[in-house]
Amino acid sequence: MGVRLKGDWRELNEALRKLGRGVPQKVKEAIAEGILARTHRRFEESRAPDGSPWPPLSPATLAKEVRPRDRLKRGGISAAAQRRISLRKPLVVTARLKNSISWKVVGSRIYVGTNLEYARIHQFGGYAGRGRKVYIPARPFLGLTEEDREEVKALLLEWMKEATR
Structure with missing residues (x-):
């Protein structure tokens, strides 16, 4: 017992052949670019x-951010230094780590990462x-988000x- 269907299957066969070739390079590259953009946003x-x-x-x-000229004679630090310190974000002093992140597509795999030793x-x-x-807390920047x-x-x-x- 079975099912037998008759008809013109050329379109379906061509569609299955296209799918069987795998995901095109341009689609994988678009995926990688999106992941990279969201990694930078983090x-x-x-x-x-x-x-x-x-x-x-x-x-x-944060104390290392205070320069000698930021120190006031009566003690404390200048308002400009306080503002600069309050805006200071982790991992972005020079943006070297952020700018080192790149992607690569090899076959069916997409790699997003950095080669900087201190990234780990x-x-x-x-x-x-x-x-x-010195203990440095984890600040994960690589990984897939729900948006990814x-x-x-x-x-x-x-x-x-x-x-x-």
Whole structure:
């Protein structure tokens, strides 16, 4: 027992052949570009991929931001220095880490990351510095967000619709 369908299957066969070739390079590149853009945005928002805020900078780190000319004779620091320190965000002093993040498509895989050695300590946290005495909290910047997943889904659905037309 079975089902037998008769008719012209050329369109369906062609659509299945297109789908069978895999996701086109331009679609994978669009996915990578979107992930990269949202990764860069996390540096501006100081947020992890799951949406949680990054831990604030330690008082010791913020104290290093005070220059000798910021110190007032009567004690304390200038209003300009206070404003500068209040606006200081983690991981963006030079933007070297943010700007080092790139993407690469190899076959069916998409890689988004950085080759900077110090990126790992910021992503996962841990002890660093001479004698590993300084604790740096994790401030994850790499990873997929729900927005990433939704965009990937939308791009793949659009490609599938086009491939099956």
